[in-house]
Amino acid sequence: MIRIPTPTSSPLSPSTPGREWWRSAVIYQVYPRSFADSDGDGIGDLPGITHRLPALRELGVDAVWLSPFQTSPQRDAGYDVADYCDVDPRFGTLADFDALLGTAHELGLRVIIDLVPNHSSSDHVWFQEALAAGPGSPERARYIFRDGTGADGELPPNNWESIFGGAAWTRITEADGRPGQWYLHLFDKSQPDLDWENPWVWEQFRGILRFWLDRGVDGFRVDVAHGMIKEKGLPDYTPPAHAGSMGGGQVPTTTGGIALEPQIAGHAGDEPATPPYFAQDGVHAIYRDWHTVLEEYEGDRVLCGEAWVEPLEKLARWVRPDEMQQTFNFGYLETPWDAVALRTVIDRSISVFGSVGAPSTWVLSNHDVVRHATRLALEGENLQGHGIGPNSTGIPDPQFALRRARAATALMLALPGSAYLYQGEELGLPEAIDLPDEARQDPTWFRTNGERYGRDGCRVPIPWEGTDPSYGFGPTAASWLPQPASWASYTRSSQRGVPGSTLSMYQDALAARREHDLAFGELEWANAGEDALLFRSGAVTVAVNFGKAPLELPAGAVILASGPLEGRLLPRDTTAWLI
Known part of the structure; x- marks a missing residue:
């Protein structure tokens, strides 16, 4: 029997101080053009999202984040906004948005929308x-x-x-x-940078915030939240070599509306060189101003920053008490499947964000990175934003990769703080690798003359039910990116209520996370060696096996396992929760 969580409170009712909803929320990212298509044109839309919201309530998430749906020529997937206060006709109307918001709130789901303040469309x-x-x-x-x-x-x-x-x-x-x-234009030439030294720009965005807050949105995910302010005089800057990697010492790069600040590998506590166009101190005055705007409204409205900033100690400045509530923990997303590396980033995250009174956030996939049901098992280099395709090397066996991804998800959802899920990961969707060249649409593919595959592989419309073309994505066979034939086995309908399915594992993990209040748990490590993690959060013990040999489970009854167990043995690439 499928369990549908009952909303515990109105989405707009204030929380108890220290227990605000965003401190513990699991937030589900919807990429509108790839979630659900209501009219059969092959592009997802707002009515399609509204129709599928009960499935997200059943999944057990707390909030929905909508990637851009505002008016745009779509030269960069909506991150080139031509009207900040209207809905692009491809996705519907303002009335459709109001209906979506109303339905979400009735279901007990909060709604966060994307805001792109660093630049507008050149069509604006x-x-x-x-x-x-x-x-x-x-x-x-x-x-x-x-x-x-x-x-x-x-x-x-x-x-x-x-x-x-x-x-x-x-x-x-x-x-x-x-x-x-x-x-x-730090991004495409169709995305001119706004001048945030101009008070007129500040005033326009106060109005944009209030426009959506008045409609009832619960917050904003702020694109390029480390941008906007440039160093005075706009001095020349030559970034470090080795562009494209999100590892050490690289040129700032991007993955569609995101931008990375150079990082120095192996020096987590050092502050890397800051380019004159990112992470300037002046951005914090903007967020303090926006914080006061959100305080005009009831219901713990939130700002979540997409700030690619290292080290974490510097990133924490974005979530001081009078600025944003959350910022994405991309350092965690980038960490390889390694026990020592993960324990290090988990400890640093909890300590650093806790030092400013903010929750850590955890994320494994989004619309800009190779899906973690493929990425965590890739062999060889996988540069951020390059993507993978049919000519890439080191592509893992899908079942092996999914086993590792499920273990990673079960680890992530046991950690204190807030977590983000990307649409389709609850189905175990891998990266779509074999897209025909003629079907690709990511600007990265064209700008590099096919040298980089880009991000289309994580943006393919998700499968809902059946074996018909589009797998229930829409009422016709149309799909703006082709869906792999193998996705028939990943549909939601084929996994719903099936013990052991990836969808069931996500539902069980989210239910147990809420029941045992893991988001507010105090994490206590136990010694488990270099190939395992073992920790306790409240009444729950979490064990993760990174090695090849099975490990003996600690004492307790298993309440969740990311994969089949071997009696009281925990196989490789498996996570278990015990109580």
């Missing part, structure tokens, strides 16, 4: 007015326009490179036909 009326108004105008001051260098201004203002490759500056042609000023 703000930018179009800036182009028409000319140099020195108030309209130009909304964005970062500068005169060029060289004899005739033919060179860009500085040497900054775009996160997507090439120069970070584009020169415009003025209304009279003359070569004109240059504008900054």
Whole structure:
């Protein structure tokens, strides 16, 4: 029998201080174009999401985060916003959003939406007015326009490179036909950076926040939350070598609306060099301002920052008591399947975030990274944002990879704090590797002439039921990215109520996490050697086997196992909870 959790309170009712909902929430990311299609055009939409919300209530999550659905030309999957206060017609209408929000709240689910403040689309009326108004105008001051260098201004203002490759500056042609000023775009040239030194920009975004808060949203996931403020004078900057990896000493890179600050491998406590366009101290004044806006509203509204900042000690500045409530723990996401490495990042995360009174967050997959049901078992290098495809090496056996992914999920959901799930991971979906070249749509694929596969493999529409084309994603066979034939065995309907299925494991883990209050647990480690983790949280003992040989389980009754046990032995790549 499927257990549907009963909402414990109205989503907008204030929480007890110290027990605010976001401190313990499991938040489910919905990538709108790939979640559910209501009209058969092959693109997911808001009515489709609304229709499927009961499935998320049944899963047992606490909140839903919607990736961008606002008006956009979709040159960067919606992270190029042309109207911050409307819904893109591809996804529906404002009335559809209101219906989604109302249904979610009736089900006891909170709703967080994406906000993209570092840049707008070049189609936005703000930018179009800036182009028409000319140099020195108030309209130009909304964005970062500068005169060029060289004899005739033919060179860009500085040497900054775009996160997507090439120069970070584009020169415009003025209304009279003359070569004109240059504008900054840290991402695509269709994504001009807003000038956050301008009070006008601050005021516009206060209004945008209030527009959605007035409609009832419970918070915002802030894209490029370490961006917006640039070092005064915009000095030249040459990033470290070895671009593309999220490991040590690399050029800042991106995975679609995200940007990475250079990190120095092996020096977790050191503060790496800060580029002049990321992680400037001035961003904190913005979030303190936004914090006061959210305090105007009841119900513990939240800001969650997408801030790729190392070390964790520096990242914690984003979640001080008067700024954001959460920030993604990408250091945890990046950590390999290794007992020593994971214990280190878990300890540091709990300590560092706890030092500023914030919960740690845990995440394994999202719309920008190779799904962890493939990634954690990859052999060889997997550079962030490059993706994998049919010519990639070291692709693991799917069943072996899924076993490891399930163990990783069971470990993550036992940790204190808040956790994020990415749509389809509860089905065990692997990365879609064999996409035809002609079907790929990620700008990374085109910008690198096919050298990098990009992120399409984690964005394929998810399967719901049946064996018909689109597997219930929509009422027709249409799907904006083709779904692998193997996904018939991953449908939600084929796993629902089936003991041992990945969906059932997620439901059981979420139910036990809530029942035993693990999100507020005090983690106590026990000595388990280099190939295992063993810890206690409240009444629950958690054991994880990273080695090849089975391990003896500790005392207690097993209440959750990520895979089959061998009597009282814990096989490799398996996690068990005991009480």
